Every structure is written in C-alpha cells, then in structure tokens.
Amino acid sequence: MTFQLEKLTVRHLAAARDTAPALSALDLVVAPGEQLALIGPSGAGKTTLLATLACAHRPAHGGFAVFGQDPWALSQAARHRLRARLFLAPQTPPLPPRQRVVTAVLAARLPHMSLWQAFASLVRPSDPDAAHAALARFGLGDKLYARVDRLSGGERQRCGLARLLLSSAEALLVDEPISALDPALARHTLATLQQEAAGRRAALVCSLHQVEMARAHFPRLVGLRAGRIVFDAPTAQVSDAMIAALYENENVQPQPVHPHDSPDRIAVGACF
Incomplete structure (x- = not known):
C-alpha cells in the first residue's frame, strides 16, 4: 500500500493540550495508482492530512505506514529518502518572488542533486527544456524566463504544479490545486494531474473545496469534518444527502451534482 492509517491522531505542536486534535482516529488506505479527493468544510483537516501523509506532521497516536514503512521509526536520513518518493503541492507554492520560473520549476529535482549541482542550477538552469515541457502542459510555456513575482495567482499555482511533473514521486499530494483558476483551466x-498520476501509477490524493469538481473527476471521495472521516466511498455511492450532512450548518452549502451531468457541464462556482 502507498499509505495505511490506523486510528491515526494528529495534534499541532502549537495547540493547547485541552484543544481537540487536528485529526482524530483516522482509518485510511490508499493503494498505488489510486486517485481520491478529500472534501469537507474549511478547518476539517484536509491540509493537515496531506501534510501528515507527506511525513511533515508526526502522529500523536495510531499506526502510519508509507510504502510499507513507518517513517517515524526510520533514521533521519532514511526518512529523508522516503520523503523524496512523495510530492506535496501546497495551495500557495513557496516560490521565491525574484526567482525565474525556470529555476523555480527545476527546484523539483533538488532532492536528487548534490549541493554543488543545486548551486550551479541557480546560475545556469540545468534542464530548461524539461521545465518548458512541464510548464507547457499547464499552459505556461511562454512564462519560462518570467520572474515569479510577475505571475498572477493562478499562474503561480500552476507553476508550483509544474514542479510536480519534474519530480520522480510515487505519491502526489495536492492541496486545493484549482482554487485560483477559472472553470476551463480547472x-x-x-x-x-490525473494523467500524470496514471502514467507513473502514482497515488493521487487531492483536496478540493469545489465539491462538484471532485464528484465529476474522482472515483473515490473522502469526506472530512472536524478532523474525522465522515465517509470514504466510491463517488457513485456518495449521495446529495451525504454531501449536505458533511457541510451541515456551514455558511455556504454545496450545489448538488446529478449522475447525468458531465464534467464539461459542471461549473466551478461554489467554494467552501
């Protein structure tokens, strides 16, 4: 299995002792090549779960295995090698504002570079053709030598995703990848992302606020609320009533999606 969680509980380091855990008693299994979407209201724990899968948060309790290994039982060097098999794409990618896009994208290869190669790549990009090809898949081929601070929010978001294409990761963890995009770009x-994951048979776990897009594009949905899994089911088995209950008492309710709707007919309008 790519990921296996058993009664996993995670607490943020800065949280007070009497506050509820960020994630509580999660059971989750993700197989190689599987694609699933995490949905749920703001503060449900979606970003924390992705960071935990990326070995960025140490669980407080429960079992956690990545590619069959407990990352927190490994040495620091071994855990670093394990993390190199994962790629976490945050909603707001940490791109240095004055850096050129080509350099920012090629940074995906830093885990596999020596210190000297990394410094040399800052001066002269090591493989601009590969960076251009990755950017072109997201419609950004003409931004290769632009400065990051000259990009729009949506362009920066896609620039961060282009990094993913240059990684050799076996599991892709993507947080809100379409939050700044119009419906066609989304x-x-x-x-x-799904084609890339399928091509390398990598697991893809993607958090989305756009429930209708999640239902239209992903075969499996995991609904999170208050740090707990409310449901984990094939998309065809997730009803409008289940979605409504997931977002109950939220200020904005999701729009229902019906089985006869095709992806091209579904708008991206509602965000939660």
Whole structure:
C-alpha cells in the first residue's frame, strides 16, 4: 500500500493540550495508482492530512505506514529518502518572488542533486527544456524566463504544479490545486494531474473545496469534518444527502451534482 492509517491522531505542536486534535482516529488506505479527493468544510483537516501523509506532521497516536514503512521509526536520513518518493503541492507554492520560473520549476529535482549541482542550477538552469515541457502542459510555456513575482495567482499555482511533473514521486499530494483558476483551466489542470498520476501509477490524493469538481473527476471521495472521516466511498455511492450532512450548518452549502451531468457541464462556482 502507498499509505495505511490506523486510528491515526494528529495534534499541532502549537495547540493547547485541552484543544481537540487536528485529526482524530483516522482509518485510511490508499493503494498505488489510486486517485481520491478529500472534501469537507474549511478547518476539517484536509491540509493537515496531506501534510501528515507527506511525513511533515508526526502522529500523536495510531499506526502510519508509507510504502510499507513507518517513517517515524526510520533514521533521519532514511526518512529523508522516503520523503523524496512523495510530492506535496501546497495551495500557495513557496516560490521565491525574484526567482525565474525556470529555476523555480527545476527546484523539483533538488532532492536528487548534490549541493554543488543545486548551486550551479541557480546560475545556469540545468534542464530548461524539461521545465518548458512541464510548464507547457499547464499552459505556461511562454512564462519560462518570467520572474515569479510577475505571475498572477493562478499562474503561480500552476507553476508550483509544474514542479510536480519534474519530480520522480510515487505519491502526489495536492492541496486545493484549482482554487485560483477559472472553470476551463480547472478542468484542464485536474486532467493533467490525473494523467500524470496514471502514467507513473502514482497515488493521487487531492483536496478540493469545489465539491462538484471532485464528484465529476474522482472515483473515490473522502469526506472530512472536524478532523474525522465522515465517509470514504466510491463517488457513485456518495449521495446529495451525504454531501449536505458533511457541510451541515456551514455558511455556504454545496450545489448538488446529478449522475447525468458531465464534467464539461459542471461549473466551478461554489467554494467552501
């Protein structure tokens, strides 16, 4: 299995002792090549779960295995090698504002570079053709030598995702990849991520606020609320009533999606 969680509980280091855990008693299994979407209201724990899968948060309790290994039972060097098999794409990618896009994208290869190679790549990009090809898949081929601070929010988001294409990761963890994109770009971006994951048989775990897009594009949905899994089921088995209960008492309710709707007919409007 790519990921296996058993009664996993995670607490943020800065949280007070009497506060509820960020994640509570989660049971979750993700197989190689599987694609699933995490949905749920703001503060449900989606980002924390992705960071935990990326070995960025140490669980407080429960079992956690990545590629059959407990990352927190490994040495620091071994855990670093394990993390190199994962790629976490945050909603706001940490791109240095004055850096050129080509350099920012090629940074995906830093875990496999020596210190000297990394410094040399800052001066002269090691493989601009590969960076251009990755950017072109997200419609950003013309931004290769632009400065990061000249990009729009949506362009920066896709620039961060282009890094993913240059990684050799066996599991792709993507947080809100379409939050700054219009409907057409959102569909194209999700399709590109899913094609890439399928091509390398990598697991893809993607958090989305756009429930209708999640239901239209992903075969499995995991609903989170208050740090707990409310449901984990094939998308065809997730009803409008289950979605409504997941977002109960939220200020904005999701729009229902019906089985006859195709992805091209579904808007991206509602965000939660």
